[in-house]
Amino acid sequence: MAACSGVDLSWLDEGKPRKRRTQPDSAKRSRPGKPAVHEQFPIVDAASEFIEGHGFRAHRRRQDVTGTCGSSLPEVRDHLLAALPGLKEAYPKLGTRTVARLMKPPNQRTTGAKRYKGFIQARIPAKDNSQRKGNDNSHFYASRVRYCMEMAAKLGDKALVFSADNKNKVRVGATTLAVDRRITIKRFYPVNDAPQYLDHDFPTPGYAITPSGYLEMCPLSTPATTIDHLGREQLVLPQKTRSTVVLRSPHSPNNVTSHLNDLVMHAELPTSIAHGKSCLFLLVDGGPDCNTNHQVNLYFYAKFFKDMNLDAMCVTSYAPGDSALNPVEHLWAPCTKALTSVYLPSTLPGETVPPCQQHQLSMDERLQKEHQVFDSAMDQIRKRYWSNVRFAGHKVNVKVEKSGGEPRPYGTTYQQQKAALAGSTRALRQSGMMEMYRFASRHMDKRIGTVIFAKCLEPSCEHCSSHPPQVSPGDLHILRNFPTPKPSSDHGGHFITFLEACKEGIDMPCEHMPLYKEKGLGRCDKMGCRYVFGSKKDVEDHRRKVHGR
Incomplete structure (x- = not known):
């Protein structure tokens, strides 16, 4: 009727949710193209078994046997090409990224995590030093x-x-950091003045x-x-x-x-x-x-x-071995962070070498100078x-x-x-x-x-x-x-x-x-x-x- 009268009534449908036409699962078309490599070959099972055999627990069990601790992507890829018949012929240029995408994402909270399938239960883990030596007491x-x-x-x-x-x-020393060099820097520095450490620590003995x-x-x-x-x-x-x-x-x-x-x-x-x-x-x-x-x-x-x-x-x-449970141990974290990237001088003003390397000094003179260094x-x-x-x-x-x-x-x-x-x-x-x-x-x-x-x-x-x-x-x-x-x-x-x-x-x-x-x-x-x-x-x-x- 609207068409006959020439009146546009389409505005009546504005704002209404549109129903999408759905098809039953049986009517859906399968993904076109060649099947994925993990659908053609048992890559997931073979890779999982290989990675588990080179895991940390396996490494601890066989200290006297040659073997790696953990697996790299090239090692997993090479194992798959050698262990699965026909894979090398079908995919002679199988890439490491193809294998990586079958694993768990490195970080689940990033946008790129959706590219990972998660079929292989493996990822590069964060370092964890919370395990303690076992003690029956x-x-x-x-x-x-x-x-x-x-x-x-x-x-x-x-x-x-x-x-x-x-x-x-x-x-204490001009050539050694006050605390461990591996501690992450958590403070801001100018772009052109970031901390630069010496390639090695050279501690002054006893300081x-x-x-x-x-x-x-x-x-x-x-x-x-x-x-x-x-x-x-x-x-x-x-x-x-x-x-x-x-x-x-x-x-x-x-x-x-x-x-x-x-x-x-x-x-x-x-x-x-x-x-x-x-x-x-x-x-x-x-x-x-x-x-x-x-x-x-x-x-x-x-x-x-x-x-x-x-x-x-x-x-x-x-x-013994459980001292980390002592509450005062947690005090040292903020103290250590506050000393990150710090060098404490081991010399007195106007001198270039620490007292222990000034061989012309007597024992008393050296001791007095060292007291001043440590007090400072x-x-x-x-x-x-x-x-x-x-x-x-x-x-x-x-x-x-x-x-x-x-x-x-x-x-x-x-x-x-x-x-x-x-x-x-x-x-x-x-x-x-x-x-x-x-x-x-x-x-x-x-x-x-x-x-x-x-x-x-x-x-x-x-x-x-x-x-x-x-x-x-x-x-x-x-x-x-x-x-x-x-x-x-x-x-x-x-x-x-x-x-x-x-x-x-x-x-x-x-x-x-x-x-x-x-x-x-x-x-x-x-x-x-x-x-x-x-x-x-x-x-x-x-x-x-x-x-x-």
Whole structure:
């Protein structure tokens, strides 16, 4: 009718969605042309098998057999041409890009990802260094660390928690970068002034600064609980707060006394204790500086516990190889990034060679010049490179120990005391350290990888009688009879929680630790002595020096 009348009514259909004519699948035409190469030959299966046979796990299994680790596109292409009959004749110029397009895209979020078919489950991966060396004791150690952190949470305002460890050394030298050259540059530079490194690092021997980090972790004022993935009740752990980094030159001692000095002089520990925080928890690295299995470290921990008038002091660590779990380890990432592309001078103003290469100097002259070099380098780090570094929402507090300065308040006679502790009982008595040594043994609960000092209730103990504990008797009882991880009967492959362990009562320390069973050295059988042996020498020294037998 519209056509007859000459009136255009097409405007009535404007804005309406148009229906597309569809055909059933059976009516669709197949793609014209020659079938794809992977449709003609079993390329996907052959390539997948080849790549899997040269993967990382396969490489680790056959260390003594010749073979590549990973596969390149030419290697995959050549294998397909040799292994699949007729492929070389049909496709003599088979390209590597054809093979690559059958794999997973390098980056799924890019526009070019749609060109990849994803038939072959392979791609060039990102580097991953998160895997740790296996350790049968890791689970036990980690559970015990959590017990200690939950005990701190239970104490609330009475607890003070620090995570402590050293960073990799910062190199000093005009021909060597301060930190690893492989770290990605994250800062802006002028287009015509980008960093250019020397083709090799040429470090000055011995010229390195050691940063020591202390991350304070604060429990909630009022203990709170949460539920784990198994539905069990657990205490909310202390949260990361402020952090302190102390820089030391190679001419300053770096041992257990250095860390205790840092807590006193730089981490404001005495102030916190004066405000009622009477229980200290230290989560440390298992290295020689802090290892609780070393007698010299135990001696200074005990002395620190007594001098600071603490109600309790717990020092624990993760299993060997698991130090990355220590929270303070995450502090080093922003610090390292801030030193990327930095060269710290190893010479004094007006000089062209470092003091160690000025052979005309006497030993004292060289030492004085090196002190100036290291003090200058540490000041640059503190004032210029780490002045605005932040971690866990707080500005990092950077401190400098003057190069060659006298350690205080501990460590002035560290080497003599270490020698006395490693020597005979007579040498220990002659050193004047026996009284402190006996004090340590009476107040110490020593286990493999952990030590706990707590005040006693003995009237004969002068220290504890004159300085009664501030924590409640119930909490002090837990600290003096600290629970040990025990396998859960309800959840296989898990240990019971800290709250469950407190209810179950006292169990033998380290009883369920694989290393304890492997060593087979047992515990001290003397009444009231809470000491788990870590080595045969430990057995002999303890029985001779503590019990006189």
